[in-house]
Amino acid sequence: xxxxxxxxxxxxxxxxxxxxxxxxxxxADMAKSFYQTIAAEDPKIHAWLSLSxxxxxxxxxxxxxxxxxxxxxPILAGVPVGIKDVLAMQGSPxxxxxxxxxxxxxxxxxxxxxxxxxxxxxLLGKLNCDExxxxxxxxxxxxxxxxxxxxxxxxxxxxxxxxxAAVAAGMAVATVGTDTGGSxxxxxxxxxxxGLLPTYGRISRYGLIAFASSLxxxxxxxxxxxxxxxxxxxxxxxxxxxxxxxxxxxPDYTVDxxxxxxxxRIGIPREYFxxxxxxxxxxxxxxxxxxxxxAGCTLHNVSLPHTEYAIPTYYVLATAEASSNLxxxxxxxxxxxxxxxxxxxxxxxxxxxxxxGAEVKRRILLGTYVLSAGYYDxxxxxxxxxxxxxxxxxxxxxxxxxxxxxxxxxxxAFRLGEKTEDPLAMYLxxxxxxxxxxxxxxxxxxxxxxxxxxxxxxxxxxxxxxDEATILRVAQALEQQNR
Amino acid sequence: xxxxxxxxxxDVRQVAELASxxxxxxxxxxxxxxxxxxxxxxxxxxQLNTTDVPAMAQVSEILSAQxxxxxxxxxxxxxxxxxxxxxxxxxxxxxxxxxxxxxKVIER
Numbered sequence: 001x002x003x004x005x006x007x008x009x010x011x012x013x014x015x016x017x018x019x020x021x022x023x024x025x026x027x028a029d030m031a032k033s034f035y036q037t038i039a040a041e042d043p044k045i046h047a048w049l050s051l052s053x054x055x056x057x058x059x060x061x062x063x064x065x066x067x068x069x070x071x072x073x074p075i076l077a078g079v080p081v082g083i084k085d086v087l088a089m090q091g092s093p094x095x096x097x098x099x100x101x102x103x104x105x106x107x108x109x110x111x112x113x114x115x116x117x118x119x120x121x122x123l124l125g126k127l128n129c130d131e132x133x134x135x136x137x138x139x140x141x142x143x144x145x146x147x148x149x150x151x152x153x154x155x156x157x158x159x160x161x162x163x164x165a166a167v168a169a170g171m172a173v174a175t176v177g178t179d180t181g182g183s184x185x186x187x188x189x190x191x192x193x194x195g196l197l198p199t200y201g202r203i204s205r206y207g208l209i210a211f212a213s214s215l216x217x218x219x220x221x222x223x224x225x226x227x228x229x230x231x232x233x234x235x236x237x238x239x240x241x242x243x244x245x246x247x248x249x250x251p252d253y254t255v256d257x258x259x260x261x262x263x264x265r266i267g268i269p270r271e272y273f274x275x276x277x278x279x280x281x282x283x284x285x286x287x288x289x290x291x292x293x294x295a296g297c298t299l300h301n302v303s304l305p306h307t308e309y310a311i312p313t314y315y316v317l318a319t320a321e322a323s324s325n326l327x328x329x330x331x332x333x334x335x336x337x338x339x340x341x342x343x344x345x346x347x348x349x350x351x352x353x354x355x356x357g358a359e360v361k362r363r364i365l366l367g368t369y370v371l372s373a374g375y376y377d378x379x380x381x382x383x384x385x386x387x388x389x390x391x392x393x394x395x396x397x398x399x400x401x402x403x404x405x406x407x408x409x410x411x412x413a414f415r416l417g418e419k420t421e422d423p424l425a426m427y428l429x430x431x432x433x434x435x436x437x438x439x440x441x442x443x444x445x446x447x448x449x450x451x452x453x454x455x456x457x458x459x460x461x462x463x464x465x466x467d468e469a470t471i472l473r474v475a476q477a478l479e480q481q482n483r
Numbered sequence: 484x485x486x487x488x489x490x491x492x493x494d495v496r497q498v499a500e501l502a503s504x505x506x507x508x509x510x511x512x513x514x515x516x517x518x519x520x521x522x523x524x525x526x527x528x529x530q531l532n533t534t535d536v537p538a539m540a541q542v543s544e545i546l547s548a549q550x551x552x553x554x555x556x557x558x559x560x561x562x563x564x565x566x567x568x569x570x571x572x573x574x575x576x577x578x579x580x581x582x583x584x585x586x587k588v589i590e591r
Contacts, residue, residue, distance in 0.1 A: 107570035200542045214541035240558035244543060312525040323502060330503070332583050337576035344588045349505035361504055362517055365495070368502040369518065382528050384538035389531065391545055423517055424524055440542025465546055 013079050013227045016173055020067055020078040027060035027067070027078030031122050034080040038124070038171045045147050045169055047162040049085050050093045051125035056080075060122045074120035076234060081116055082166045082175040085126040086133050087218070088207035089113050096209045097131040097141040097159075100355025101335040110207020111242065112176060112218045112235045119234045124172055127162030131357045132326065133178055133211045135159050136186060136429040139420055140359045147416070150192055150456055154413040157187030157429075160221070164191040167221045174231055175221045180211050181314055182409075182433025184219045185445035189408035189458025192447045194475065195221045196228045197433075199466045200440035201246035203232075204239030212321035213244075215314075215437040225446060225475040229253035232468060248466055256469055261477045262296030264470070267401030271307035272432050278411040284449030284457040285407045291481045292405070292474065300401050304393040307435060309386050311427055314434040316370050316383035322360075323367030329355065362423060391439040394462075403474050404462040406432050408445040412455035432460060442468050446475040448482060490518050 019025045035053060042048050063078045083089055086096045088106035095101045109117070117123060130140040138146040138161030146161040148154040149169035156165040160177030164187035167175050177184045179197045188195025196219045203218045210216060220231035233254070238247045268289065273282060293299055331337035331351030338354050341347035356364070370379035397404060410431055419426040436443045441462055448459035459478060463471035495515045499506050506514065539545070568581075577584040 104574050107566050107574075201546070243557055244541070246546075306531070309528055309531065312528050315521060316525055316528075327503075331576060332585055333571075334574050335576075341586055344585050345503075346505075347586050348503045352503055353505040353507075356504075358510075358513070361506070361510070362514060364502050364504065365498050365514055366518060366521060369490075369494075369498045369522075372498065372501060379525065381538055382533060383525075384540060385533035385536040386528055386531060388536050388539040389533070391539060391542070395545070424520055440545065465542075 011170065011173060011223045013076060013173060013222070013230050016079045017073060017075070017077050020063065021073050023067065027063040027122060028057055030078050031056050031060045031080055031124065034124060034171065041149075041169050041171055044152060045149055045165050045171075046144055047128055047146050047165040047169065047171060048082070049095060049097070049126050049128050049143055049162070052089065052092045052123055055091065056122045056124050059117060063120055063122070074118075075230060076116060077120035079121050079173050080124050081121040082124050082127045082163065082172040083113055084129050084160050084163045084175070084177045086129060086178055086209045087113055087176065088209070089123065089126065092126055094126065094209070095143070096133070097129045097143060098355065098357065098360070099142045099336060100329050100351070104335045106207070108207065111204035111239045113207065115235050116176070116231075127160070127166055127175060129162055130159035131360050132209065132322070133159040133180055133183055134322070134359050134363055136182065136426050137414070137416075137419065138162065138187075139416065140357055142357055145416060148191060148413050150454070151413065154415055154455070155190065157190035157409070157413065159183040160195075161187050163221050164188050164193055164195065167191070167193045167223060173222070174227055176235075177219060177221055178208060179217050179219055179437065180215045180318060181437050182430040184221065185433050185443060185458070185460055186409045186430060188221055188445040189460075190413035190456065192456030193221055193223060194225055194228050194447070194479075195219065195445050196232060196468070197436060197443045198232060198236065198468060199246075199442040201244050202442070202466065202468070203235045204242040204245045206239055206241035210325040212318040213325065214321060215318055217437070225444075225472055225479045226254060226257060228444065229257055229472045246466070251469060253469055253472055257472050257476045259473055260296065261292065261474055264297045264403065264474065265401040266292055266297045266299050266474070267302040267397050267404040268299060269302050269304045269307070269397065269404055269406060271304050272406035276410050276428070276431070277407060280451045281407050281409070281411060281457050285405070285459050288448045288459045288478055289405060291478065295477055295481070302397045302401060302404070304397060304435070306386065306389045306393050310390055310435040310438065311431055313383045313386045313390065314430070314438060315366070315427060316379050317387060317438070319363040319367030320371050320380050321367070323364045323371065326360070326364055331355075359423070387438045390435050394435070394439045394441055398464045402463075403471055405474070406460045406462065408432060408458035408460040412451045412453070412457055436462055441465055442471060444471050444475045446478050448478060490515055490522065
């Protein structure tokens with residue numbers, strides 16, 4: 001039985017699972033109905049780069065067999081999920097939004113992908129993103145930009161723009177993205193969905209095409225805070241394939257999510273409310289602070305004095321790591337190779353020039369420069385020292401407060417093309433998000449209002465290392481009050 | 484990090500060479516402009532005195548100071564199968580079934 005088109009599709013994990021467990025819809029029909037939505041909606045949004053229908057339907061049918069036997073269904077049974085195209089998925093094209101990986105299909109699954117599927121998720125396909133996750137608007141994708149479903153002439157944010165847009169447009173119940181400097185939280189804010197940056201080491205990076213290994217994280221996008229808690233629990237945990245993944249036990253992140261937030265100490269870092277903050281964004285975030293105060297939280301002004309140095313620090317360290325990580329794309333083992341080269345060195349250079357887009361080349365050059373002889377101490381080492389100062393700012397603040405509340409981005413979604421000519425202006429879209437990556441702490445963006453033009457606005461809650469439970473609790477309180 | 488020192492076209496070419504990138508003339512000019520603009524911005528890090536501040540390469544250093552639990556164990560050094568050669572080669576640009584093939588390495 002196919003789902004009648006007038007039936008509201010489930011938008012949460014629990015609704016999806018219930019519908020399948022109760023027999024009111026089969027997982028295979030659920031997947032097909034999402035593919036229908038994608039066929040109808042995606043031509044104007046362009047969130048998807050490839051669909052994995054065969055794999056999705058095969059797994060959905062397995063769930064249906066379990067349901068028909070009356071088995072206990074796994075937590076994500078039949079839940080349609082999309083994967084950012086920087087995560088390896090066996091047998092599916094995995095391009096990282098780059099021409100240099102056009103046509104490549106990895107021979108293995110990323111750990112996060114494998115864990116989702118083992119928990120019953122139905123993986124619909126791969127989602128558009130900025131090339132190698134480098135960008136804040138999705139306009140650096142070699143396959144064309146994503147359009148924001150809330151306003152089609154605007155960007156969805158980046159780099160996980162496709163992941164945010166797919167959830168916002170009802171083309172998936174949940175998606176996975178990655179966040180190196182804000183690439184989950186900022187698009188979540190722009191598209192009006194929930195997006196979580198887990199603590200560094202909480203979710204394995206095995207199978208993630210590396211951009212900046214000391215900053216990269218994998219994390220979920222969903223419609224609700226509870227769903228984010230569920231997906232985090234499924235993907236988190238130690239992985240022998242990623243030596244930086246933490247052996248700390250994974251709690252059930254949904255257990256305390258509805259616990260009252262009374263007496264929680266909320267820090268308001270004044271550096272995140274200064275010049276450049278859109279007045280409507282400020283008003284929406286301040287309203288969230290009022291609501292938390294009304295719920296019994298105590299508000300505290302705090303200072304993170306080195307905040308203004310976060311973007312320059314980030315662009316030295318992230319590009320340095322990228323220049324090293326992207327050395328592997330040389331036309332030898334996978335992806336694109338130039339047809340015009342009669343020597344190995346010419347093959348390397350022409351493959352990389354033809355395969356990489358402008359922003360990726362810019363960052364490789366910058367990263368190579370700051371690591372090169374004579375500049376290493378002046379740029380790279382200096383930035384590593386400032387990274388320590390930025391991290392100490394947070395550690396100091398978290399002695400006084402439980403979480404920090406800030407805007408996720410300085411403005412709502414901007415127009416396509418608005419910032420493409422000025423790399424620095426684009427980098428400043430991440431001004432409130434990059435520091436959490438440098439310090440390794442966790443954060444979440446949750447919708448907190450809309451602008452006068454109807455554009456979503458997100459509030460960011462930042463928490464201590466491995467204290468995802470508390471930021472989820474605060475996000476849940478905000479979500480409940482915003483309803 | 485002297486902000487008065489500008490990157491020249493020659494610098495751009497040299498860095499491109501180090502990074503195995505072959506830029507067009509137009510790209511070289513764009514990259515020169517953008518790198519100068521970004522490095523000017525980065526120069527503000529010089530305002531900070533970091534004399535006694537340790538360099539932080541990644542967050543594990545901070546986390547291991549917080550708790551021993553955070554110190555990661557490397558996986559057991561045991562033999563396990565590698566990826567299947569045919570699966571790996573099926574998406575390589577050129578192979579002979581045993582090796583990846585590349586254009587000639589030594590130029591005469």
